[in-house]
Amino acid sequence: MAAAPEPGAAGAGLSGHDIGLIRASRAAVEPHAAALPVRFYGTLFSRYPQVRELFPPDMDVQHDRLVRALLLIVDLVDDPANLARFCGDLGRDHRKFGTLSGHYAAVGECLLDTLEHFAGPAWTPQVASAWTRAYGMAAQAMDQAAVADAARRPAVWHAPIVQHVRRGPDLAEITVRPEQPYTFTGGQFVSVETPWRPKVWRYFSPANAPRPDGTITFYVRAVPGGRISSALVGQAVVGDVLRLGMPLGELAIDPASHRDVVCVAGGTGLAVIRALVEQALLDGAQRRVDLFVGARTAQELYGLEDLLRLSQRHRWLTVRAAISDEDARLTRRSLVEALAESGPWQQPDAYLSGPAPMIRAAARVLHRTGVPFEQLHHDPFVQLDLLDG
Incomplete structure (x- = not known):
């Protein structure tokens, strides 16, 4: 069984040799991308059943997000600045799930065991050591960002619907007013949780820049099989309360540029x-x-x-x-x-x-x-x- 990596255990960063080992092991694991999250979450919930309540009953979307996040971390292992930025956003955003500092060691232990299982002979002691250092760096960045974020703003914002307008059979314009100040910039996107699917979050982009009255408008299209989008379009009414995660993304028109x-x-x-x-x-x-x-x-x-x-x-x-x-x-x-x-x-x-x-x-x-x-x-x-x- 892999040792549980402690957040921050690798303060010196990764060597070029470490990076090469991590990327080579990715090639061994990638063919098993579909099975990897199933085994990881099965291991995590079996060893640490207390964390199961942080996740939704239906784990399909969570499976996909785990693989995408893991692959992106591997892509960024030789780019410390962007890796720290990505992991910082990930840590701040994970506050909405109820993630605590103590969870990172459990996740790391089960993740390394899962990678070892699928890497097979490619998982050498040197590979295990490189992954332990990489996970330690990522977990440290996530945890530090989450702790700092908790000191200045809530993990989630309760946002009652104040206007719901149908713009077509499968389209709605929904305006909410968060109960606490919600700071964002036009161009960012927001994760939204609804009363109909607790612990399931979907991303939507505000259709406005910050307003004096604090309201935020979303355009939502009901997609086939989309339980959250369908509920927001066809079921939501004024007074229903959504929950918003922190704003994410850096898409913005640069005010300093002179280009058209x-x-x-x-x-x-x-x-x-x-x-x-x-x-x-x-x-x-x-x-x-x-x-x-x-x-x-x-x-x-x-x-x-x-x-x-x-x-x-x-x-x-x-x-x-x-x-x-x-x-x-x-x-x-x-x-x-x-x-x-x-x-x-x-x-x-x-x-x-x-x-x-x-x-x-x-x-x-x-x-x-x-x-x-x-x-x-x-x-x-x-x-x-x-x-x-």
Whole structure:
């Protein structure tokens, strides 16, 4: 059985040899990615049954998150600054689950046992030592960030629904007012827990920058099989109380940059883009912003009137809309077609939000016009492959 690594046991960091060992062992474990979380959580709950109450009954989503977090930590082992930032956010965010300092050793013990099981002969004493140091660094960063965060703000915010507006059969605009001050910036995203699925969290992006009255608006689309999104759209009413985790993400229009901005929003991705534009206003930005909004039907162009009013008050903002599915031959076109017809731009900063295929297609169009890859900013859950198509 692997020894339980103590948070902070590896203060000296990882050597190049350690990093090589960790990445080589990842190759041995990766083919078992689907089975890894099942064994890990089974081991954890068997040895430490008291932690089971921190998790939801249905563990499918949690399984996927464990694998993604583990792979990202491996990717960042040679990038200490970004590894510390990622682990710090992870530790602060885990406060909403009730994670305590004492849990890290138990998790590390069971994680290393799981990796040893699937790595087989590739799990040597040297590999075990490297992973122990890596986990110790990650756990220390998570725990220290969580302790510091607990001294300045709550782990969760209770947020009653104050407005619920249906924008279509599967779409709702939901506004909440947190009972305690909730500090965020336009462009970040928020984990939300509902009364109907306790301990299950889903990420949504506020559709606004901070407001004087403290309210936050979310655009929620009910997806097939999505119990939380379906409940928020079809079941939630004014007075229901949601719980919010800490804001996450660093997507923002840089107020110090002088480059023009192109924003592309599809579907509920409009939430992020609208919040970015409002945040730019709060920051006093005067850069030219071309905003493209796409939807399947005119009914789904929610929030467009507010953006058009903003463009009338601020000459640096231009708003264009594209409808893809409506039976209107003269106006029907896809968002990407509208984008392609409107270029080229002189290497602007581009911000993309919406369905993954739209983001990738829009990124390719912008990249072909000369927008450098590092100036394409997008949802953190979407991987861009500009060579695909």
